[in-house]
Amino acid sequence: MKIHYITGLAALFVVAVHVMMRLVMPFSMSLEYENVVDNYRNFWYALLLESILVLISIHGFNGLRVMMIELRQHPKWEKFVTIFTITAMLAVIGYGTRTIIIVNNLSL
DSSP: OHHHHHHHHHHHHHHHHHHHHHTTSOHHHHTSHHHHHHHHHSHHHHHHHHHHHHHHHHHHHHHHHHHHHHHOOOHHHHHHHHHHHHHHHHHHHHHHHHHHHHHTTOOO
16 A cells, blocks of 8 residues: 555656646647657656656556455455556556657657
8 A cells, every 4th residue: 555655645746846847838838739749858858757657557557456456355356456457557658658759759
């Protein structure tokens, strides 16, 4: 359960930093295509987005795992739910990371 609290607090901090960075320019300007791509190409901002992706994914899928385990208390069910949530979490993180890599014109 500690992982849930740690990722929740860390995500709150990282998202607050992200919001503060967005307040530097007007909202409508920050949503223009060129500005979004430039943000993704900034190493530190891409690292910030990646950390948001990882923290929120871990936090969310761990919460889903806990809820699904509470539905049924059985070792096989718990193993299935754990494997399913880890696999789904890695797929989401992989797809999000792929987006950052493609925008930066890096090869997979």
